[in-house]
Amino acid sequence: MSYALITGASSGIGYHLARQFAADGIPVILVARSADKLAALAHELERDYGIDAKAWPADLALPNAPQLVRDQVEAWQVQVDYLVNNAGFGLFGRFDQTAWQRELQMIHLNITALTHLTKLFGLPMVERGRGHILNLASTASFFPGPLMAVYYATKNYVLAFSEAIAQEWKETGVKVTALCPGPTASGFQEAAELEESNLVAGKKLPTAEEVATFGYQQMRAGKVVAVHGLNNTLQTLAPRFLPRGMVRQMVHNAQKASE
Numbered sequence: 001m002s003y004a005l006i007t008g009a010s011s012g013i014g015y016h017l018a019r020q021f022a023a024d025g026i027p028v029i030l031v032a033r034s035a036d037k038l039a040a041l042a043h044e045l046e047r048d049y050g051i052d053a054k055a056w057p058a059d060l061a062l063p064n065a066p067q068l069v070r071d072q073v074e075a076w077q078v079q080v081d082y083l084v085n086n087a088g089f090g091l092f093g094r095f096d097q098t099a100w101q102r103e104l105q106m107i108h109l110n111i112t113a114l115t116h117l118t119k120l121f122g123l124p125m126v127e128r129g130r131g132h133i134l135n136l137a138s139t140a141s142f143f144p145g146p147l148m149a150v151y152y153a154t155k156n157y158v159l160a161f162s163e164a165i166a167q168e169w170k171e172t173g174v175k176v177t178a179l180c181p182g183p184t185a186s187g188f189q190e191a192a193e194l195e196e197s198n199l200v201a202g203k204k205l206p207t208a209e210e211v212a213t214f215g216y217q218q219m220r221a222g223k224v225v226a227v228h229g230l231n232n233t234l235q236t237l238a239p240r241f242l243p244r245g246m247v248r249q250m251v252h253n254a255q256k257a258s259e
Contacts, residue, residue, distance in 0.1 A: 003052075005029040005073070005080045005121065007060060007113075008087030010037035013136065013184065016212030017084055018045060018053075026082065027052040031069060033059050054078075060087050061109040066116040073121075082219075083121045084134045085114040085158075090151035092255075103150045110154035115161065122165070122174065129173040134219040135162045137178040139227065142236040144244075146252035159225070166224045175222040179215040182232040184208055 004021040008014035010032035021028050022045040030038045030053060038055035045053040056072050058065045073080060088110040091102055118133060125131025141159035145152025162178035169176060185205040211228050218226035227233045239247050 001027060001052075001078070002081035003027050003029055003054075003073075003078045004082035004084065005031065005069075005117075006084040006086060007031045007117070008136075010034045010041060012208045013181070013212045013215070014084070014086040015041065016209045017086060017134075017216060020212055020216040021082065022049040022051050022053065025049070025051060027078075028054070029073065029076075029078070029080065030055045031058050031060070032087065033057060060113040060117075061105045063108070063112075066113050066120055069117070070120040079124075080121050081125065081128075081130060082132045082134075083117060083125075084136075085117055086134075086136045087113065088136060088154070090148055092148055094147060095149045098150075106150055107154060110151070111157050114158060118161075118165070122169075125174045126169060126172045131174040132219050132222075133162075133165075133174065133176045134215060135176070135178050136215075137162065137180045139180050139182040139232045139236055141178070141180055142239055143251050144248050145255070146248060147255040152251075163224060175219070177215070177219045177223055177226055179211075179218065179226050179228070180232070180236070181206070181211045181215075181228040182235070184211050 004026050006014055006018050006021070006028060009018045009030040014032070018028050018030060018041060028045060028051065030042055032038055035057040038057055042053035042055040045051060054076060056069060058069055060066065089106060091098055091106060114135060122131070122133060135158050137158040138155040140148070140152045141155040143152060159178050159180065162176050166176035183205050185207050206229065214228050215226060227236055238250070
């Protein structure tokens, strides 16, 4: 039976993606740091949808965590045909004023863990000739990010990596999708200390459920780059037509604290 493995499943977009898979009758493997939240979600999905839901608490920012996840999946003797690399976080502030250890954790989680999990679970998919991988990128993937320099750079990587392997695996039966939401009401802003930024302050944001539903549909359709919302789609076109200096200033102004 085909399982979906979802990282960052305990809240936000990951939580609602787990519900999307379960609603389609696809059993799930839930991965996140919070054991209690994962256990509660697994129980909820089994109760509501009658599917098997397995929970595996893990801090994917740790170097050996992806391999431990893979080892546990093998111990369960289940097959992962859907991989959702949703776990990630951001950090707001000038680069000279932010904490290196926090940024290093971000790089490990947003880039290294995502890439390692894609290697560990993507190769068996290629061998079987089928599978779907959904990587959480962002509209940030299209821009340089003054005041969130490392976060934007990690999301640049996620988009470029996803597009590249989507092309490499085009004839294998494995589909790779980069989901690119804009600011979303998901708890991300609080974790990134972004609440006072012009980007989100006082604005009505799409819900995590709306973004998850869109991402799930685009993944099933085999879309390679899926930007959520018309306004976000139009904004991602700016770097194609505007001078780079103007783009940098535009993002900088959007990121500044609201007055």
